[in-house]
Amino acid sequence: MPDIVFGLDTFGDVPTDESGAPVSHARSIRQLVDEAVLADRLGVDVFTVGEHHRPEYSVSSPETVLAGLATVTERIRLGSGVTVLSSDDPVRVFQRFATVDALSGGRAEVILGRGSFTESFPLFGYDMADYDVLFEEKIELFSQLLTEAPVTWSGTTRAPLRDADVFPKTEGGLSTWVGVGGSPQSVVRTARYGFPLMLAIIGGQPERFLPYLDLYRRAAAEFGTTEHPVGMHSPGFVADTDEEAVAAWWPHYRVVRDRIGALRGWPPVTRAEFDREVATGSMYIGSPETVAQRIARTVAAMGVGRFDMIYTSGGQSTSARLRSVELYGSVVVPRVRELLAERAAAAGSQEAVAA
Amino acid sequence: MTGAAADQPTRDSLARPVVPTTVAILGSGKLGTVMARLAVAAGQRVLVAGSGEPEAIRLILTVVAPGAEPARAVDAVEQADVVVLALPLGKLPSVPVEALRGEVVVDAMNYWWEVDGHRDDLDDPATSTSELVQRHLSGSTVVKAFNHMGYHDLDEGPRPADVPGRKAIAVAGDDAAAVATVSALVDAWGFDPVRAGTLHDSIALQPHAESFGANVEAGELEAMLARFAATERGAVVGAARAR
Numbered sequence: 001m002p003d004i005v006f007g008l009d010t011f012g013d014v015p016t017d018e019s020g021a022p023v024s025h026a027r028s029i030r031q032l033v034d035e036a037v038l039a040d041r042l043g044v045d046v047f048t049v050g051e052h053h054r055p056e057y058s059v060s061s062p063e064t065v066l067a068g069l070a071t072v073t074e075r076i077r078l079g080s081g082v083t084v085l086s087s088d089d090p091v092r093v094f095q096r097f098a099t100v101d102a103l104s105g106g107r108a109e110v111i112l113g114r115g116s117f118t119e120s121f122p123l124f125g126y127d128m129a130d131y132d133v134l135f136e137e138k139i140e141l142f143s144q145l146l147t148e149a150p151v152t153w154s155g156t157t158r159a160p161l162r163d164a165d166v167f168p169k170t171e172g173g174l175s176t177w178v179g180v181g182g183s184p185q186s187v188v189r190t191a192r193y194g195f196p197l198m199l200a201i202i203g204g205q206p207e208r209f210l211p212y213l214d215l216y217r218r219a220a221a222e223f224g225t226t227e228h229p230v231g232m233h234s235p236g237f238v239a240d241t242d243e244e245a246v247a248a249w250w251p252h253y254r255v256v257r258d259r260i261g262a263l264r265g266w267p268p269v270t271r272a273e274f275d276r277e278v279a280t281g282s283m284y285i286g287s288p289e290t291v292a293q294r295i296a297r298t299v300a301a302m303g304v305g306r307f308d309m310i311y312t313s314g315g316q317s318t319s320a321r322l323r324s325v326e327l328y329g330s331v332v333v334p335r336v337r338e339l340l341a342e343r344a345a346a347a348g349s350q351e352a353v354a355a
Numbered sequence: 356m357t358g359a360a361a362d363q364p365t366r367d368s369l370a371r372p373v374v375p376t377t378v379a380i381l382g383s384g385k386l387g388t389v390m391a392r393l394a395v396a397a398g399q400r401v402l403v404a405g406s407g408e409p410e411a412i413r414l415i416l417t418v419v420a421p422g423a424e425p426a427r428a429v430d431a432v433e434q435a436d437v438v439v440l441a442l443p444l445g446k447l448p449s450v451p452v453e454a455l456r457g458e459v460v461v462d463a464m465n466y467w468w469e470v471d472g473h474r475d476d477l478d479d480p481a482t483s484t485s486e487l488v489q490r491h492l493s494g495s496t497v498v499k500a501f502n503h504m505g506y507h508d509l510d511e512g513p514r515p516a517d518v519p520g521r522k523a524i525a526v527a528g529d530d531a532a533a534v535a536t537v538s539a540l541v542d543a544w545g546f547d548p549v550r551a552g553t554l555h556d557s558i559a560l561q562p563h564a565e566s567f568g569a570n571v572e573a574g575e576l577e578a579m580l581a582r583f584a585a586t587e588r589g590a591v592v593g594a595a596r597a598r
Contacts, residue, residue, distance in 0.1 A: 128472045182385050184415040185405075204507035211419040218418055264467070265562020267569075 004299055004340065006333045007046035007308035008039050008325060009081045009233050012059030016252070016315040023318065028058035031318055033068060035325045040073035042329025047073075048081030048111065048308060053119035056256050056314070063096040063108075070104035078104055081198070081233065081308065082113030082179040086134040087120035089158060090142040091166055094174065101170045111198050112139060113179035114186070133157060136189075139178070143193045146174060177231065180212075187215050194225030198306075199232045201282050206232070206298045213303065229305025234298075236284030236309040238291050238327040239320065245286045248324075250274060252314030284309060288331035295332065296339035307336075372535035374543045375436035376400060381428055381450055382441035383412045386463060386506045390441055391420035393513060393544040400424075402431035406442075406449065429454045437540060439501075440464055444484060445471030447491055456494030459533045461540070463501040464488070465562055480595040483558040485527065498528035498537040499557040500548075508570040513545025523547040523573040525566065525580065527557035547573040551580055558592055559583040 014028045023031070036047045049059045049066065059065055062080035069078050078100060083093055093110065101108035114135050121128050137155040144151045148169050154160035178190040179198045190197045197216050201209055213230050220227035239245035250271075258268045277283040284291045284298075299307055311324050378394045380387050383405035394401040401423040405412040409425035416423045432438050432454045440450065444464040462485045466477040477484055489497040501509065501524055514521045524546040528534040538548035551560060559580055560566055565588070566579045583589045 128470070131470070184388055184419055185384065188415060203505075205511060208507060208510055215415060215418040219414060222414060265465075265564075265567055267565050267567060 004304075004337070005045045005231070005306035006336070007048060007077075007079075007233075007306065008035070008044055008328065009048045009050065009308040009310045010035075010059070010312045011050045011052050011057040011310075012065070013057055013256070013312040013314060013316070014055075015312070015318045015321055017318060020317075022315055025058040029065060031321070032059070032065060033072065035322060036069045036076065036078075037072055038322065038325050039329050040076040042326065042333075044076060044325075044329045044333065046077040046079055046109065046306075046308065048079035048109075050081040051084050051115070051120070052117060053123055054117065056259070063100050066100045066108065067103055070100055070107065073104070073107075075107075077107045077109050077175075079109035079175075079177075080111055082111045082115060084115035084120045085112045085138045085142065086114050086131065087124045087126045088138075090138045090145060091161075091164075094142065094145045094166055095168070097174055098168050098170050101174055102168055106170070106172050109175040109177065111177040111179045112142065112195075113181075116181055116200075130157065139189070139193060142176070143195075146176060148173070179233075182209070182212065184212065184215060187212050188219045191216050191219035191225060191227075192223050194220070194223075194228075196228035197230045198308075199230065199304075201232050201234050202310075203277060203282050205280060206234070206282055207301055210302065230303075231306030231308065232298075232302065232304050233308035233310055234282045234284060235311075235313055236291060236295075236328075237311055237316065237320075238286070238288055238324045238332055240287065240323075240327070242286040242290050245291075245324075246278065248316055248320040249285055249313070252316050254314075256314035288327050288335060291328075292332045292335035292339060296336045296343070299336065300340060300343050372532070372539040374539045375536065377402070377435045378540070379404065379426070379428075379431035379435035379438045380423075380441055381431070381438065383415060383425075384441070386501075386509075387439075387441035388415065388419045389506045389510045390439055390463070390501070390544075391416065391423040393509070395420060395422035396513065396545070397543040399543070400434075402426040402434060404428035404431045406446070432458060437461060437536060438495075440488070443467065443470045444477060444488075445474070447488060450492070452492055452494070455492050458495050459536050460488075460492055460495045460497050461501065461537055462488045462497050462499045465502050465567075467562075480558065480592045481598070483554055483556075484561060485554045485557045489529075489554055496528070496530045496533040497554060498526060498530075498533050499551070499554060499560060500524055500526045500537050500541060503560045503564075503566050503569050505568060505570065512570065515545065516542065516547075520572065521545070521547050522570055523549045523576040525549045525551035525560050525569075525576060527551040527554060527560065529553050549573050549576045549580070559589070563588045 014022045017023050049062045051062050053060050066078040097108050097110045137157045141153050150163040150165045151161050177196045177198045180186040181200045217227050237245050237249040278285050284294050377400040380403045383403050391401050391403050403423050412425045429451050437459045439461040441463050444466050466484050485499040512522045524541045526538050526548050541548040
């Protein structure tokens with residue numbers, strides 16, 4: 001069985017301090033550094049920060065945070081989850097991540113996405129009407145930049161390039177994934193470029209996404225591109241007991257969910273909906289054993305090669321967050337590996353019996 | 356526009372509607388492919404049109420909605436008993452208006468500013484978006500349905516008619532026969548149809564209404580719709596329509 005990659009993911013949500021008050025954006029970013037250093041020490045494989053442009057989140061410039069992390073961590077991979085490529089310049093994205101790659105000794109990774117929020121469009125002067133063409137053109141240019149050879153390119157969304165050489169060069173290539181929220185066209189596009197696929201599964205039963213894994217594999221075979229292991233990311237939170245985890249997560253999650261939901265015309269989230277997500281859906285919340293059992297079950301059912309847990313959603317307290325990272329790295333991940341090995345051994349002995 | 360629900364269909368239609376046997380779905384994204392799966396599971400012939408050439412979505416349908424056939428929008432519409440609009444509302448100008456003449460058209464779309472951009476015409480509490488769709492498709496009979504349930508709930512939700520806990524889908528329209536046809540479609544796809552008045556009334560199914568996102572049984576959905584006028588959003592709509 002190939003080694004499964006386990007990651008932690010955050011948008012740099014603004015946490016609350018011991019008094020229950022939200023901390024500053026600056027302190028939120030320093031909190032991330034503490035959490036990433038802890039995750040690095042505990043052997044978590046990858047730490048990703050996602051670009052947002054809203055008051056609830058402190059990370060608008062992922063690679064600047066990652067540059068900071070690069071020099072204080074040793075082995076953890078450092079990624080964006082996601083970089084909103086549509087409203088950025090592919091040349092600059094490549095340069096910034098190549099720089100993080102240099103600082104971190106080859107540990108940088110970019111996850112390109114269209115983003116589920118749209119604040120970056122007006123902020124950087126893009127029109128939502130160009131949503132599709134912006135991503136289509138920019139991912140095409142980015143894939144050429146990844147060859148690290150001079151690029152000649154023209155399109156409608158930025159100035160043309162003629163034999164443009166882009167620096168710094170990396171030492172081993174820049175690891176690049178594409179984040180997809182469930183659009184089948186996006187899955188096919190990812191396979192067409194031969195990028196690994198990262199599925200955002202943030203609600204409902206994860207098995208619902210199985211057809212997308214199949215689609216990715218079939219499309220890669222049809223295009224003759226490399227079929228990489230598929231990754232998934234889902235929200236989760238770990239505390240010493242199930243009750244503590246729910247108590248630390250739910251009140252804060254509810255506030256941010258309802259604030260963002262109101263903008264989209266959703267009614268408030270109910271406790272019953274939340275409980276269903278925790279029991280059988282896409283929220284991995286509870287004690288280390290509860291969370292490990294649920295992650296192992298999902299990873300086995302989905303056949304994914306990577307699981308990233310989004311460990312913040314709203315103002316979970318600074319101390320609860322650190323504890324969650326600690327338990328994830330020191331207990332949950334080793335336990336999931338153990339459970340997956342047991343499953344593989346059981347399946348192997350059944351095969352031996354059948355033979 | 357008058358505020359009265361003058362043409363509201365009666366609750367029990369006398370004519371027993373015929374379940375559509377061929378369904379055209381315009382839109383091959385998250386919602387369109389989930390609906391294609393529901394229709395295939397119901398034993399219907401399903402034709403799906405995306406924004407490009409049919410070949411561009413053949414692989415997608417083969418994998419995520421096996422049994423559904425890719426088609427050009429005009430060809431799909433021509434062969435269908437009922438046409439489902441499952442594309443972003445802002446893409447409405449791309450649907451073939453003439454080909455849809457005389458057809459029953461299910462409007463499963465919502466105004467979503469993050470996709471469609473900020474559009475005052477689509478965000479007007481005096482007028483439902485389905486009324487605008489009906490005006491654009493003046494030769495078709497538009498029925499609002501399937502818009503209020505999230506596509507993942509729609510995917511996980513279908514159950515046979517006699518299974519407890521079956522979820523409900525609201526159906527709103529001005530033409531009793533078309534509403535009956537779409538209600539039969541809702542039932543065939545594994546949900547209980549709930550009558551939700553006219554297209555004008557269908558604003559009670561849109562974003563900001565209590566029922567938007569509802570994944571509940573028929574009794575609860577009926578109760579939500581019945582108390583719409585008393586909600587904050589209902590008051591905003593009422594005030595806009597009284598002007």
